Amino acid sequence: MTIIEETASAPLSGAGDSDSTPLLEVRDLHVEFHTRDGVAKAVNGVNYSVGAGETLAVLGESGSGKSVTAQAIMGILDMPPGKIPQGEILYRGQDMLTMGYEERRKIRGRKIAMIFQDALSSLNPVLTVGYQLGEMYRVHLGLSKKEAKAKAIELMDKVKIPAAAARVNDYPHQFSGGMRQRIMIAMALALEPDLIIADEPTTALDVTVQAQVMDLLAELQREFNMGLILITHDLGVVADVADKIAVMYAGRIVETAPVHEIYARPAHPYTKGLLESIPRLDQKGQELYAIKGLPPNLLKIPSGCAFNPRCPMAQDICRSEIPPLVQVTEQGGAELPGRGSACHFWKETIHG
Amino acid sequence: MAELHKSDEAVDATPNVTEVETVDAASVEEAVAAIEAPVERGEPILQVRNLVKHFPLTQGILFKRQVGAVKAVDGVSFDLYQGETLGIVGESGCGKSTVARLLMTLETATAGEVFYKGQDITKLSGRALKAVRRNIQMVFQDPYTSLNPRMTVGDIIGEPFEIHPEVAPKGDRRRKVQDLLDVVGLNPEYINRYPHQFSGGQRQRIGIARGLALNPEIIICDEPVSALDVSVQAQVINLMEKLQDEFNLSYVFIAHDLSIVRHISDRVGVMYLGKMAEIGSDAEIYEHPTHPYTQALLSAVPVPDPSARDHRERIVLTGDVPSPANPPSGCRFRTRCWKAEEKCAQEEPLLAIPTRFVGTDTPAAHESACHFAEVKDVVGAA
Numbered sequence: 141m142t143i144i145e146e147t148a149s150a151p152l153s154g155a156g157d158s159d160s161t162p163l164l165e166v167r168d169l170h171v172e173f174h175t176r177d178g179v180a181k182a183v184n185g186v187n188y189s190v191g192a193g194e195t196l197a198v199l200g201e202s203g204s205g206k207s208v209t210a211q212a213i214m215g216i217l218d219m220p221p222g223k224i225p226q227g228e229i230l231y232r233g234q235d236m237l238t239m240g241y242e243e244r245r246k247i248r249g250r251k252i253a254m255i256f257q258d259a260l261s262s263l264n265p266v267l268t269v270g271y272q273l274g275e276m277y278r279v280h281l282g283l284s285k286k287e288a289k290a291k292a293i294e295l296m297d298k299v300k301i302p303a304a305a306a307r308v309n310d311y312p313h314q315f316s317g318g319m320r321q322r323i324m325i326a327m328a329l330a331l332e333p334d335l336i337i338a339d340e341p342t343t344a345l346d347v348t349v350q351a352q353v354m355d356l357l358a359e360l361q362r363e364f365n366m367g368l369i370l371i372t373h374d375l376g377v378v379a380d381v382a383d384k385i386a387v388m389y390a391g392r393i394v395e396t397a398p399v400h401e402i403y404a405r406p407a408h409p410y411t412k413g414l415l416e417s418i419p420r421l422d423q424k425g426q427e428l429y430a431i432k433g434l435p436p437n438l439l440k441i442p443s444g445c446a447f448n449p450r451c452p453m454a455q456d457i458c459r460s461e462i463p464p465l466v467q468v469t470e471q472g473g474a475e476l477p478g479r480g481s482a483c484h485f486w487k488e489t490i491h492g
Numbered sequence: 493m494a495e496l497h498k499s500d501e502a503v504d505a506t507p508n509v510t511e512v513e514t515v516d517a518a519s520v521e522e523a524v525a526a527i528e529a530p531v532e533r534g535e536p537i538l539q540v541r542n543l544v545k546h547f548p549l550t551q552g553i554l555f556k557r558q559v560g561a562v563k564a565v566d567g568v569s570f571d572l573y574q575g576e577t578l579g580i581v582g583e584s585g586c587g588k589s590t591v592a593r594l595l596m597t598l599e600t601a602t603a604g605e606v607f608y609k610g611q612d613i614t615k616l617s618g619r620a621l622k623a624v625r626r627n628i629q630m631v632f633q634d635p636y637t638s639l640n641p642r643m644t645v646g647d648i649i650g651e652p653f654e655i656h657p658e659v660a661p662k663g664d665r666r667r668k669v670q671d672l673l674d675v676v677g678l679n680p681e682y683i684n685r686y687p688h689q690f691s692g693g694q695r696q697r698i699g700i701a702r703g704l705a706l707n708p709e710i711i712i713c714d715e716p717v718s719a720l721d722v723s724v725q726a727q728v729i730n731l732m733e734k735l736q737d738e739f740n741l742s743y744v745f746i747a748h749d750l751s752i753v754r755h756i757s758d759r760v761g762v763m764y765l766g767k768m769a770e771i772g773s774d775a776e777i778y779e780h781p782t783h784p785y786t787q788a789l790l791s792a793v794p795v796p797d798p799s800a801r802d803h804r805e806r807i808v809l810t811g812d813v814p815s816p817a818n819p820p821s822g823c824r825f826r827t828r829c830w831k832a833e834e835k836c837a838q839e840e841p842l843l844a845i846p847t848r849f850v851g852t853d854t855p856a857a858h859e860s861a862c863h864f865a866e867v868k869d870v871v872g873a874a
Contacts, residue, residue: 221811268595318812319812345749345817346584347789348789348792348808349786349793350794351794351806351808351809352808352810355808374794375796376794376795377794378795378796379795379796382798399798403796413723414722417722417723417725417726417795419752424755424774427734428729428730428755430723430727431723431726432727433691434691434694462821488563
């Protein structure tokens with residue numbers, strides 16, 4: 141039984157990338173928020189890595205720490221009250237947490253870009269869309285206003301906004317939700333970054349528009365061979381686009397797996413519960429499976445495994461010992477590549 | 493929970509009295525009696541006919557001129573049967589929430605009728621309207637903003653009794669509220685707590701308890717689970733199904749999550765730009781959709797099964813929903829439809845069983861508003 145968290149050589153990287161250093165690697169990251177009511181431990185030792193051209197989906201409910209991890213990677217956490225007591229975020233082997241402010245600024249936006257959930261509140265309502273898109277070129281590349289605007293039109297064309305030249309001087313409120321999200325994607329793509337972090341990019345959109353936006357994102361990812369971290373709570377979206385999945389619960393990764401494996405046989409009771417609570421055709425008229433209880437309060441995370449009060453398999457050991465993320469194996473003992481589970485009873489969950 | 497069941501005192505009326513003028517006292521009595529009368533299971537309890545709601549667009553400050561109208565709901569008809577769940581799906585801006593507000597008489601309809609047990613509620617007022625409102629309750633989308641943060645849970649759930657004191661006499665209210673908390677799976681001792689002390693799923697339970705307080709017959713649920721976490725959604729859906737059986741409720745369930753709608757609904761209506769595009773039983777809509785919009789909508793739903801990724805056909809619609817202030821002529825979907833022809837621009841398709849399927853026994857024989865309705869196999873929401 142290998143304990144993945146302690147092996148530094150990143151066995152979690154997907155099958156697709158070579159054995160060289162991954163594009164981005166998060167190692168044992170902790171984030172906490174100091175509030176009046178106490179210390180909220182939002183992220184408690186997260187490890188993951190993404191290679192070029194690869195899509196990692198981070199799946200979790202609100203409060204699981206998935207967005208906070210992304211903000212820590214981007215360096216846009218509010219500190220204070222946020223604090224990173226330990227951990228490393230390696231971009232091509234360099235630790236971004238120890239590098240200087242200016243150095244980090246050069247990576248942010250140019251090498252790693254982010255797409256936010258709510259496009260309307262992420263765009264400045266008093267500046268034209270073209271000005272906001274051109275800002276990337278003006279600030280990072282030092283282009284003139286005129287050149288930047290020409291580039292902005294090019295970008296809008298790329299994300300398939302009709303009549304880009306005519307609409308470049310429009311304001312965000314003049315665009316529909318799907319179009320605004322395209323502008324957010326265009327902005328993230330502006331400098332052809334190596335990695336894009338998309339934080340619930342389609343949650344605010346309708347299904348038909350969601351399909352358009354996800355297709356666009358996948359197409360552009362292929363074109364530029366970008367790494368993508370997709371943060372979401374939608375199991376359907378994940379199944380459509382991800383290569384590998386990390387499931388988060390109460391600030392920890394509870395399961396990692398390649399996408400095809402996790403839906404077929406989850407190795408953690410939480411993942412299993414989530415999958416079973418999706419309404420299925422043959423269960424019509426019956427009661428849906430529901431995970432009992434509520435997500436934990438981050439100010440007082442349960443001792444041992446954080447999922448134990450809601451878990452149908454919980455034993456005494458779950459209340460006292462935190463299960464490490466261990467390598468999942470076949471019944472015969474053969475290692476399943478890329479699979480890990482942080483459950484004392486993963487064998488029973490996956491094979492039983 | 494016997495005390496929560498309706499006491500059927502009024503029996504001296506037939507359920508399907510047609511339109512009654514509400515001016516003279518006798519007809520008010522008659523209307524109230526009709527509203528109080530029970531409806532058999534499977535009979536229509538709510539009949540919506542050509543419901544229209546236009547919001548005026550005005551220009552000018554002092555002398556406001558009307559320059560147009562947002563046609564939020566533009567001729568919607570459907571029936572809700574006693575004891576069933578009618579799901580209504582559609583994209584944002586299609587008018588589904590406006591329909592909910594019209595059914596609640598929170599908005600006045602521009603035209604059209606809503607018959608509740610034979611009474612047109614758009615024309616009722618006073619005592620008769622109050623009686624209707626008691627029987628049609630609502631559960632709102634956002635449990636964070638639909639509960640007053642300065643009121644305790646007991647006050648929130650008990651407030652309907654202030655308006656309808658006949659349901660619970662004053663001394664009895666606290667016990668009734670505690671019963672309701674118990675029914676929705678909350679600890680009755682939480683009665684003195686405030687909304688901020690509860691999580692999203694618990695707040696939605698409080699909202700449901702408030703909706704149940706007056707023993708309504710119909711509950712209109714406007715996106716009741718979309719603000720909740722995935723693991724909590726299933727709990728709330730299960731609760732709603734349990735309550736439906738227990739109190740014999742009829743639901744109008746408005747949502748955009750197609751797999752949840754399918755799970756809970758007996759019949760489903762698909763709305764597009766203020767009109768009903770297609771309506772039928774859940775199997776008819778999900779397995780044999782005949783309207784191109786329904787087909788596109790179903791094919792766009794991400795399926796939680798990675799093996800389906802490569803070999804399923806996806807209809808990706810181009811463009812956005814047109815503005816409801818200036819909808820396209822003829823069929824409203826024609827601007828995004830791949831089947832659109834000259835006829836679609838000129839002639840508005842009516843919501844009816846397509847002529848080619850009339851009289852046939854196929855599941856395709858359900859109402860669909862398309863000139864070229866045909867069955868297309870799409871891998872829909874599982």
